[in-house]
Amino acid sequence: MSIDTYIDEITAATRNRPDYLLQNLYEIQYQYSYVSDQAIKLLAEKLALSESFIVGVIGFYSFLHTTPRGRFDILISDSITDHMLGSRGLLDTLCNKLGVALGQPRADGRVTVDTTSCTGMCEQGPAMLVNGWTVTRLDQNRIEQIVELIEADTAVEEWPQEFLTVDDNIQRRDILLSDNSNAGDALKALIEQGDEAILQQIESSGLRGRGGAGFRTGMKWRFCKQADADQHYVVCNADEGEPGTFKDRVLLNSYADKVFEGMTLCAGIIGATKGYVYLRAEYRYLRAPLEQVLRKRRETGLLGTDILGKQGFNFDIEIHMGAGAYICGEESSLIESLEGKRGIPRIRPPFPVTHGYLNKPTVVNNVETFMAAALIAVHGANWFGSVGTEESSGTKLLSISGDCERPGIYEYPFGASMQHILQDCGATDAQAVQVAGAAGATLPAAEFNRCIAFEDVATGGSFMVFNQHRDMLDMVRNFAHFFVHESCGFCTPCRVGCSLMKDLVDKVYTGHAGQYDLDEMHKIGELMLKSSHCGLGTTAPNPMLDTLNKFPQIYNERLKHSSYEPSFDLDAALQDARDITGRDDAGAHIGTES
Amino acid sequence: MAEKLKVATASLCGCFGCHMSILDIDERILDLVQVAEFDRSPITDIKTIGDCDIGIIEGGVANAENVEVLLEFRKHCKILIAMGACAINGGIPAMRNSFTLKECLEEAYVDGVGVDNPMIPQDKEIPMLLNKVHPIHEVVKVDHFLPGCPPSGDTIWTFLTELIEGKPIRFPYEQIHYD
Structure with a gap:
């Protein structure tokens, strides 16, 4: 064609x-x-x-290109948990065996190899994407087989099934994951009890947004319902980009019906006829199964016109794909992206509940939030509030990865202590846990008595464990590079701040930093917190500020004793001139006795 | 009378515009020399630097000699000031940073229009160029940044008098807006 x-x-x-x-x-x-x-x-x-x-x-999204990639376009997940499982060594092997340079198509155009931000396979990594399809559990053996498949020009669809298998790895179930209600139950409750009654149930259940911010779901739906407009929209945020989180992947794989039920419930309450799932491109393999669930719901009268026979209850859901941009997990960026634009966060207010998708009132909720809302409609607010804490009712899905015996999905009532969770997942030697992803908090062992709850340790679900043998600066460095890549570039504090932070962390890492540089990190971090346009910039310095405070030794043991060190290698900076002129006299070198 | 403050200045990879601007303080230089004396500076033509209170650097760091002079200044000056756009962020000379050094030298000495006897100079007397042009704070700690291209004589005057009097440095709006 x-x-x-x-x-x-x-x-x-x-x-x-x-x-x-x-x-x-x-x-x-x-x-x-x-x-x-x-x-x-x-x-x-x-x-x-x-x-x-x-x-x-095109320039905004990592997965879109204006020059040809290889016919096999491979992206190795570059998350810290992939690193911990040996991804960097595998990347080198892959490049060597295929004879490609990182990011450059091979001369015959067959293959490119590059890295990408967390692909959400942290508990079954190292992982990669090939032409958008997920390959898990990479090891030397699998890499060698992949090289053979590529050299034999075997289409990805024909690769061994076990390469492309993604497991759920559910390790602990509580009220959400053990629920056995049927598709349509929440919508029946809605039709029987009326939308005001169900909205009140959701309000009194105390359900708060599961993406991390914790805004009260009932209040959000109420604001949106009250906003006067000819159309309202429901948007499911399935752009699960926070490094270390993968619970939405599992919900969309095995509980999609309940997620769609929650969206439809929301539509019935706020008066929307159209909904979107914004699915991150890394989950391309989930798209077809999700379309299948949607088809089935249409066939059984749970989507479409006159849902469950109720006159005028019309709603349908469409899946929109992301294209590799972490910032699109922020709701106003997500909406911009849904509208086909660069995912630059909007200035708020106005908030999406009054001016969202196409400037119409829009509810944007996390995958897990929609599922919880559906089950509250079925079982009632008391059922939901019977577990959790005063400020944080219900349960939270945690994506646990890193140094533990049983990584996977754990559902806990809010209030579960870190200590307890670490025991359950078999993390016997934990030095620290990074909670809520790259933008989250680094908790040392002294804080393992704290609890998962909005009023204590808040999280969207990422829970990465680091044992005593890990160098925490590796994590900090990984996150610093991640934020440089993912900053949308709109505001200066974030765009420039992330780069400066990365340079300073690298300077510490390579043993060239002095106290002055640590002071600079504090200053730049504080400035980013104060002045960035959106949450990405205000959280990006967290890993540095947190570890400077709680793990000072990872910096101090690498510091030069002088107060100031140049930010680059002075003598190495003359190398080009030495090469060009052939000079190697004293004047062609800069002594290091500065 | 108290001992005079010692001030040194140097132009690294700059155009000397900032130094011309220092001269734009005009007759106020007579007031200045009541409280300060110049050490190494193009104004005095002294070639080596002694211990100083204030060092003022114009220009970015583009070659090995710039590095050497800058390190000497840092070693001898209690307070070091980056003056003007080039010292602060590399300025115009840093436009070469988007090319390799080889491309720059070939354009200037080999492929350029009207070049006679094309060859890249290799004389040992010539300071070696760095791969890139850097702002001075990437090589030494800098205490104050005085922006402008160049900062006006009045801005430099305000800065020096307030610094010498130990006051917080504040500029009238007209002295630091550049649009």
Whole structure:
């Protein structure tokens, strides 16, 4: 098929709507391995957008490219938990065996190898994506087989099934994961009791957002319901990008019906007829199964028009794909991305509940929140509030990875102590736990008596364990590099701050930093907290500030004793000039006795 | 009368515009020398630096000699000031940072229009160029940054008088807006 015809087809399927630009680009990327100038020109005509706008969108998302990638486009997950499982060594092996340089297509165009941010396979890593499909449990043996498959030009669809298998790894179930209600139960309750009664149940249950921020779900739905507009929207945030979290992956794999039920419930209450699941591109393998669940719900009257026979209860759900951008987990960036734009966070207020998707009142909730809401409708507020703490009712799904015997998904009532959790997962030698991901908090053993709850240790679910043998600066470095990659670049404190922080952490790591540099990290970190535009910038310095405070030895043991050290190797900076001139006299070197 | 403060200045990889701006304090230099005396500086033509209270650096760090001078200044000055855009962020010379050093030298000495006897100089008298141009705070600790391209004579005057009087340094708006 010619590219003209292809683009005709995909844009026609989305009715030439410019807000579907990102969805079109995603398709083109996987069809051609890049978005060519010609494709940009054709899209610009079809969608009535400028070419520069489209180029801007492509540039924003890590998984979109304007130059060809290899036919096998491999991305090794670069999360700290993958590192701990040996991903860096495997990456080197893969590059050597395939004869490719990192990020550069091989001369024959067959393959590229690169790294990517956390792919959400932390408990079954090291992991990689190949043409968007997830491969788990990499080891030397598997890497060698993958090299053979690629050299034999075997399509990914024909690779051994066990390579592409993603397990749920549920280790502990509580009220959510052991619930045995049926599809449609929550919607029946809604129809029987009326939307006001159910909304009151959700309000009195004390349910708070499970993405991490903990905003009261009932209040959010109430605000949105009260916002006057001709259309309301329900959006499920399945952009699970926080390093170390993978619980939404499991919910979407095995509990999708309940998540969709929660979205439909929300739609019935706020008066929405359209919903979107914003699915991170790393979970491409989940898309087809999710579409299947949606089809089944349509067939059984749980989606579509007159849901469960109730006149005028119309709602349907569409899946939109992300394209590799951590910031799109922030709700206003997510909405921008849903509208097909660069995922730059909006200025708030106004909040999405009044001005969200297409500027209409929109509820954006986490996957787990929708599921919990559905079950509250079925079992009532008291059932939900019977577990948890005063400020944090119900349970929380934790994604546990790192140094423990039994990594996986653990559902705990809020209030569970860190100590207890560590025992359960078989972490006998923990030095620290990184809770809530790269943007979260580093807890040393002295704080293991604390509890998982909004009023104590708040988390969206990421729980990474580090044993006594780990160098915590490896983690800090990994996160510092992560934030440089993921900063959207809109505001200076975050864009520049993340880079400065990374340089300083690297300087400490390589043994070139002095006390002055640590003071700079404090200063820059405080400035980022105070002045960044959104939550990414205000949390990005956390790993440095937290460890400077709680793990000072990882910095101090590497410090030079002088108060100031240059930020680069002075003598090495003359190397180009030495190479060009062939000089090697005294003047061609800078002594190190500074 | 109390001993005079010692002030040293140097231009590294800059255009001497900041030093011209120092001269723009005009006759106030007579007031200045009541309380300060110049040590190493293009103004005095003294070539080596002694112990000083204040060191003022114009220009970024582009070659080995710049590094050497800068380290000497840091060693001998109690307070070190980055003056002007080039010292603070590399300025115009740092535009070469988007090219390799080889590309720059070839453009200047080999491929440039009207180049006679094309060759890249290798004389040992010539300071070796760094791969990139750096702001001075990447090589030494800097105590004050005085922005401007160049800062005006009035800005420099305000800065020096308040610094010498030990006051917090505050500028009238007109002295630090550059649009």
